[in-house]
Amino acid sequence: MPALLPAFSLRGLDGRTHAFPRSTKSVVCFVKEDCPTCNLVLPLVEALHGHAGLDILVAGQTAEGNTILARRHALSAPVLDDSDLTVSFAYDIETVPLVIVADAEGVEADRLVGFDRAEWRAFFERHAQDAAVDWDAYPDWRPGCGSLTQDPIISERLRATSENSPLRARRIETAPDDDVHEFMFDQGFSDGLPVVPPTPDRVLRMLEGTARDPQSVVATIPPNMAPATVEKIAVNAVLAGCSPEYLPVIIAAVEAACTDTFNAHGVMATTMGASPVMVVNGPIRERIGMNMGLSALGQGNRANATIGRALRLALRNVGGARPGGTERSTLGNPMKYSMCFAEWEERSPWPPLHVERGFDASDSVVTLFAMTGGPSLIVDQASRTASQLAGSFALSMESAHHVRAHTMGDCILVVSPEHVDTLRTGNYSKTDLRDRIQEVTSRPLRDLVADAVSGVGLDPARAAGMPAERLDRAAPKFSSGDNIHIVVAGSEAGKFSAFFHGWASGPRGSIPVSRKIELP
DSSP: OOOBOOOEEEEBTTSOEEEESOSSOEEEEEEOTTOHHHHHHHHHHHHHTTSTTOEEEEEESSHHHHHHHHHHTTOOSOEEEOTTOHHHHHTTOOEESEEEEEOTTOBEEEEEESEEHHHHHHHHHHHOTTOOOOGGGSOSEEOOEEOGGGSHHHHHHHHHHSTTOSOOSOOOOOOTTOOHHHHHHHTTOSSSSOOOOOOHHHHHHHHTTOOSOTTSEEEEETTTTEEEEHHHHHHHHHHHTOOGGGHHHHHHHHHHHTSTTTOHHHHHHOTTOOEEEEEEESTHHHHTTOOOSTTTTSSSOHHHHHHHHHHHHHHHHTTOOOBTTTBOOSSOOGGGTOOEEEOOGGGOSSOOHHHHTTOOTTSOEEEEEEEEEEEEEEEOSSOOSHHHHHHHHHHHHTTSSOTTOOSBOOEEEEEOHHHHHHHHHTTOOHHHHHHHHHHHHOEEGGGGBOOSSOSOSBOHHHHHTSOHHHHTSEEOSBSOGGGEEEEEOSOSSOOEEEEEEEOSBSTTSBOOEEEEOOOO
16 A cells, blocks of 8 residues: 655745645655765756645755755755754655655655666656756666664654654754853753753663663652653763763662662751762672772773762752752762762672672662761771771761760771771681670770760760660670672772761661662
8 A cells, every 4th residue: 555654844944934745746855965965966857846736845854964955056946954854854865866756645656765877767667758968968876875763863853853752751952053061051951060962862872781671660759759760761871971881889879878878858858968889799899890999999991080079960850869959968968979989899709788688699789878077088008917906997887977876877888909808817707707896895884974075975964864884885886797798899900998987877877778680
């Protein structure tokens, strides 16, 4: 059955809008200026114009090229602007020139692709028998050129803007003279650093990183309690500068952050300046090129920097956690830009973090912690025994929040490879290290009472009512050794480890959450 061609309206060089289908038999010719075969056939198309009742429309694929073609070939047929390629895309054009004959209802009657002299001669015999054409002046055959719609980048953009696009997020148009980067700042989509404009083609490319439905809801993000679809997470991943292969990690991180257990609203709203710290484990570390060695907690690695940033942008742009709104951090925190790194599992003598938390070693997992400070450097280039080094860790970690703040919740201890080697000499397990930290940081309650030196500590009035034996009882820095989360990362050279200060732990604060990463 003859095909009904897509209707369209395009503006011509004459300033008029030309619609298809026409009220009579018509010919639509798709061309581009840099195609030699298009230039070869345009005199033939011009010869058809107004002949034998044919209404000719020439649809050019570049605005500047249309003007050149019209002048070069003295075209009297209307030359239409299809530089956004929407009509060419609708017609599923692979090669130009493409010439289509249609009746008054827009039903296709005939077509030509490229140039074959015999085919074109037969075409003229069917539609313009009395046209005078010197066919001997034309070559036997010339191939056509690829339509601009076949360019991979352009194709993605066209697919994104088609009505069958998987994209459903609200689109924002910028004026032609707008600086798109300044526009993104003005609209509040940025964390204060430049962002990548989330154009439809970029978002579609990002969505290739997951097999999940773009419209499936991953989580409801507080405080706005807004649904975060895979598409919206992908938008923020583009803003952050991510590669598509990072998207599964970000999706898992959003899932983890938006649990009641992690309490993202409390984490982002507290005046203490808490922020998520992401630790990634499993095979995906190598797959996406995460840094777990030199400068693992610093700058220089795209995956580490942009994955952490994407989570925070999603919390900001979808959930509404913005400074001055519900986010009320007194001083702020550099980790609110990004803090994400991978554990160097292969350099560790201990079970990696995700295995400790119940996953298989072969699983790829992201774990979120709510941290208020760090990484705070622990400098120990002198300790030669495991016991000494673990004691140094303890003395440094006692400063978290305040030296008199004891029975605290979660912290992260990042042990560097050289320090790992020292601990290995004493056959220290993670449990041994935790126990040593708790032992060295234990202080009698009477030493933790607030006084003239510091108002931080145990309330003097409360302490006055305690029996002496209770005041002599030692309180470790952390509520439990289980609150000390140990990972290995950093360069082979340097006896420097680090720790992160945790926010309020437990049901009244935040509890670390791990999520398995779903790979496509």
